[in-house]
Amino acid sequence: MDVDIERLRSIVGDENVSDRAFDLYVYSSDASVHQAKPDVVVRPGTTEEVQDIVRYANEKKIPIVPRGAGSGMSGHTVPIDGGIVLDMKRMDRIMDIKPEDVLVRVEAGVVNDDLNKALKPFGVFFPPTPSSGNICTIGGMIGTNASGNRAVKYGATRDSIMGMKVVMANGEALDLGSNTIVESAGYQLHRLIVGSEGTLGIVTEATLRLAPLPKFRMIGVVNFDRLEDAGNAISAIAASGVKPSMLELMDHVAIKAVNTALDMGLPDVEAIVMFECNGMAKDEVDRDMERVQEIFKEHNGSGIEVSDDPKEMARIYAGRKKLFPSLSRYKEGLVSTSLADDMAVPISQIAATIQKIHEIAENNGIIMSAYGHAGSGLIHTKILIDPSQQSQWDASAKAVDEVYKFIREVGGTTSGEHGIALSKAPAWKEEKADQLETMRAIKKALDPNNILNPHKLQDAPDDWVTATDLRYKVRG
Amino acid sequence: MEAKNLEKLENEMYVCIRCAYCFEECPVIRERGWDTDGARGKVMLSYGLMTGDLEATQEVADRLFQCTTCGDCMERCPSNVTVVDIIAAARADLVKAGFSSETHERVIQNVKDTGNIYGDTEGGIEGKEGDTPLFVGCQYQSRPNKTKKFIKILEKLGIDATISDEVCCGFPMEILGFVDDFDEHKERFKAAFPHGEAITMCPTCTVFLREGHDIEARHLLQAILEVLPQGDLGMKVTYHDPCDFSRGLKIIDEPREIIKRLGCELIEMESNKDGSACCGGGGGILMSDQELSDDISLYRIRQAVATGAEVLVTTCSTCETVLKKAAKTVAELGEDTITVRNIEDLIWKALK
Ligand SMILES: Cc1cc2nc3c(=O)[nH]c(=O)nc-3n(C[C@H](O)[C@H](O)[C@H](O)COP(=O)(O)OP(=O)(O)OC[C@H]3O[C@@H](n4cnc5c(N)ncnc54)[C@H](O)[C@@H]3O)c2cc1C
Numbered sequence: 001m002d003v004d005i006e007r008l009r010s011i012v013g014d015e016n017v018s019d020r021a022f023d024l025y026v027y028s029s030d031a032s033v034h035q036a037k038p039d040v041v042v043r044p045g046t047t048e049e050v051q052d053i054v055r056y057a058n059e060k061k062i063p064i065v066p067r068g069a070g071s072g073m074s075g076h077t078v079p080i081d082g083g084i085v086l087d088m089k090r091m092d093r094i095m096d097i098k099p100e101d102v103l104v105r106v107e108a109g110v111v112n113d114d115l116n117k118a119l120k121p122f123g124v125f126f127p128p129t130p131s132s133g134n135i136c137t138i139g140g141m142i143g144t145n146a147s148g149n150r151a152v153k154y155g156a157t158r159d160s161i162m163g164m165k166v167v168m169a170n171g172e173a174l175d176l177g178s179n180t181i182v183e184s185a186g187y188q189l190h191r192l193i194v195g196s197e198g199t200l201g202i203v204t205e206a207t208l209r210l211a212p213l214p215k216f217r218m219i220g221v222v223n224f225d226r227l228e229d230a231g232n233a234i235s236a237i238a239a240s241g242v243k244p245s246m247l248e249l250m251d252h253v254a255i256k257a258v259n260t261a262l263d264m265g266l267p268d269v270e271a272i273v274m275f276e277c278n279g280m281a282k283d284e285v286d287r288d289m290e291r292v293q294e295i296f297k298e299h300n301g302s303g304i305e306v307s308d309d310p311k312e313m314a315r316i317y318a319g320r321k322k323l324f325p326s327l328s329r330y331k332e333g334l335v336s337t338s339l340a341d342d343m344a345v346p347i348s349q350i351a352a353t354i355q356k357i358h359e360i361a362e363n364n365g366i367i368m369s370a371y372g373h374a375g376s377g378l379i380h381t382k383i384l385i386d387p388s389q390q391s392q393w394d395a396s397a398k399a400v401d402e403v404y405k406f407i408r409e410v411g412g413t414t415s416g417e418h419g420i421a422l423s424k425a426p427a428w429k430e431e432k433a434d435q436l437e438t439m440r441a442i443k444k445a446l447d448p449n450n451i452l453n454p455h456k457l458q459d460a461p462d463d464w465v466t467a468t469d470l471r472y473k474v475r476g
Numbered sequence: 477m478e479a480k481n482l483e484k485l486e487n488e489m490y491v492c493i494r495c496a497y498c499f500e501e502c503p504v505i506r507e508r509g510w511d512t513d514g515a516r517g518k519v520m521l522s523y524g525l526m527t528g529d530l531e532a533t534q535e536v537a538d539r540l541f542q543c544t545t546c547g548d549c550m551e552r553c554p555s556n557v558t559v560v561d562i563i564a565a566a567r568a569d570l571v572k573a574g575f576s577s578e579t580h581e582r583v584i585q586n587v588k589d590t591g592n593i594y595g596d597t598e599g600g601i602e603g604k605e606g607d608t609p610l611f612v613g614c615q616y617q618s619r620p621n622k623t624k625k626f627i628k629i630l631e632k633l634g635i636d637a638t639i640s641d642e643v644c645c646g647f648p649m650e651i652l653g654f655v656d657d658f659d660e661h662k663e664r665f666k667a668a669f670p671h672g673e674a675i676t677m678c679p680t681c682t683v684f685l686r687e688g689h690d691i692e693a694r695h696l697l698q699a700i701l702e703v704l705p706q707g708d709l710g711m712k713v714t715y716h717d718p719c720d721f722s723r724g725l726k727i728i729d730e731p732r733e734i735i736k737r738l739g740c741e742l743i744e745m746e747s748n749k750d751g752s753a754c755c756g757g758g759g760g761i762l763m764s765d766q767e768l769s770d771d772i773s774l775y776r777i778r779q780a781v782a783t784g785a786e787v788l789v790t791t792c793s794t795c796e797t798v799l800k801k802a803a804k805t806v807a808e809l810g811e812d813t814i815t816v817r818n819i820e821d822l823i824w825k826a827l828k
Contacts, residue, residue: 021530021531022512022524022533022539025521026516026517026520030494031496041510070494134552324555325556328491328493329491336491336493473527
């Protein structure tokens with residue numbers, strides 16, 4: 001592709017443009033299975049620079065892919081058509097902290113945890129808590145509508161966005177939303193940008209809504225011999241009116257992974273649930289914890305442990321925390337791939353869905369574990385395969401298809417928090433079949449030259465396996 | 477390029493899920509800003525070199541040598557990927573393919589010619605018989621005054637060291653990519669230091685005596701702590717954890733206990749213990765990319781200054797040298813600064 005590197009250098013400075021082979025190679029992938037090289041990587045420092053770059057790209061019809069930390073799991077920032085990758089991490093200023101208006105204004109490259117560190121002295125925080133909060137950017141969180149293990153209480157990124165500055169495909173910078181807690185009618189364009197995965201505009205600044213930092217918290221753990229009981233207990237909690245700040249479930253494959261890799265001695269049961277309640281008053285937290293425990297007991301939960309001692313809380317949560325490395329070390333030669341990595345179902349369907357996932361894995365000769373933020377109906381899986389074997393990819397593709405077919409049947413959705421991009425697009429397009437043309441019309445209206453992160457979401461290829469090169473060398 | 481060393485770690489490179497958690501405190505990505513600079517980027521470069529998707533060039537080699545091997549990435553990695561092993565393997569393959577830096581070659585030649593990284597033929601610490609084998613290491617061999625002070629401290633505390641006519645532990649060969657040279661050097665090392673256990677002065681040598689030579693090595697601060705009496709220095713100090721101490725050897729509490737035992741008040745820096753920020757002196761960058769090393773060390777010294785302590789104490793002579801220089805630089809820039817000392821200076825002062 002013919003990209004005028006000198007022109008880009010004149011906008012952002014020599015040191016912020018690279019078309020060196022090794023940089024293009026590194027920016028060709030993210031935390032997904034996909035890989036495709038850009039023609040150039042540019043690191044803008046201001047909204048005006050972003051506008052100039054976008055104007056140029058629009059004029060020459062060059063694809064442009066905004067990128068934060070590149071921690072997306074479905075190929076979000078993999079530039080499937082080449083072009084410009086816009087690394088937004090230089091735009092990392094926290095501009096205005098206003099606890100009195102419960103808001104903060106930041107640039108899009110600010111990292112979630114850096115923001116929360118800066119907010120702490122004011123007794124407030126930005127509530128979406130993705131596990132990747134240590135590195136993911138506000139721009140990326142908006143792009144994917146990220147959330148986390150506390151979404152059960154605080155909601156997702158969209159629930160904490162008041163407004164944003166967005167550079168549209170024609171280079172215009174719009175101030176969407178407002179600085180107020182309520183805003184009445186009219187198209188909520190800032191909400192349209194949330195979850196748009198860089199396909200409608202480039203966020204350069206955002207106004208975020210804050211919540212008070214809870215003063216007290218307590219963590220607990222409970223075991224279930226039957227997965228179904230765990231599912232029913234979680235449903236009962238959801239219906240009870242108690243609002244735990246965390247409800248995490250691990251299935252027996254996940255438990256086995258932790259025990260095999262780290263010898264942690266977790267009980268050999270079908271499911272373990274970790275729960276947390278938080279609040280501003282101790283008696284309120286105690287009351288919620290008691291009610292949650294009662295419900296677990298009513299549903300045959302056993303071995304309950306609870307604590308508000310920081311060391312004990314860390315010990316209780318260690319199993320969940322160690323799950324990730326354990327899955328990577330489950331068995332020599334198998335690696336953990338980001339496939340069918342997240343989905344959400346109505347809470348009453350959690351147990352049935354996990355059971356179905358195990359059945360599908362077994363039928364296809366692969367290993368899948370299921371765990372996740374059960375309190376918001378969110379399930380993560382990891383598919384463990386030998387990535388050098390084509391047959392394992394074929395089996396995974398079939399399993400992914402079958403899992404998402406089931407998800408649709410039970411009224412669930414393809415992604416609860418990680419987003420769609422490429423590898424979840426085929427399933428998502430089936431789910432949203434009736435809306436695809438409307439979405440394409442919106443995309444065409446806002447980005448007529450199709451320059452912004454093209455061929456993702458509704459425009460992604462129908463076969464994720466061949467959509468791009470895979471990041472792994474497949475041999476036989 | 478032949479990638480024999482990297483091929484052995486192919487699965488390890490697959491275990492990396494490319495999540496970017498390693499960005500969090502990586503000193504190189506913090507100072508340089510490109511994804512290529514972080515551990516994820518370097519693991520990808522390594523993978524690309526192995527598969528042949530990425531051509532080996534001097535620029536790629538430079539990137540892979542721009543790492544202090546401080547290991548912070550491995551503390552943060554959710555998949556426990558052995559990043560430093562991958563980078564060392566990539567360096568080994570690159571060096572074999574002819575991409576080594578002249579300064580690194582000189583260091584290795586020094587080790588081959590003289591047994592130490594500085595090429596010193598004079599000086600060093602004289603041998604003596606005692607009860608406990610002591611491995612001095614190149615850094616302390618070339619700082620005889622400091623080392624003699626340490627040995628006297630040991631004597632005062634009733635530890636009688638055996639000092640051999642030792643040679644470098646060989647770690648520079650391993651980390652700078654000269655692995656074939658290390659295979660040869662290993663025999664020479666064994667002949668000069670034939671002990672199965674030792675106390676050691678340098679944190680890096682301690683790790684490498686264990687991992688590279690199977691010697692039961694114990695850092696002398698651990699031995700000192702057992703016998704150190706209570707002191708009353710009354711100073712306000714902050715402590716810099718050398719990476720091979722807090723992340724490599726998991727020695728975190730002992731230096732802090734020594735500082736308190738000496739009668740000092742300890743104030744922690746913003747990043748500390750196994751999450752300690754790098755000093756900028758490791759992995760060979762001190763020799764091949766001074767500017768990057770300086771930038772990294774300035775960040776750390778500013779963290780130390782921010783504590784308001786009078787003295788920054790550390791337990792590694794490389795950290796000490798680099799941080800002393802950074803303390804001087806911030807003073808020259810008109811900023812507040814801090815005195816930097818190795819821990820033996822404090823122990824010496826207290827025992828006197
Ligand atoms: C180990 C691991 C754990 C994770 N845990 C969670 C979790 O708990 N919850 C969760 O929700 N997600 C999680 N994720 C997924 C991912 O981290 C989130 O989606 C995160 O919000 C992405 O942020 P990022 O800065 O890496 O964005 P990127 O991956 O760089 O980008 C994500 C999307 O946003 C777009 N984008 C980025 N910046 C901008 C911008 N300025 N303007 C417009 N669009 C932009 C990109 O084009 C892309 O489509 C996890 C990922 C990993 C690897």
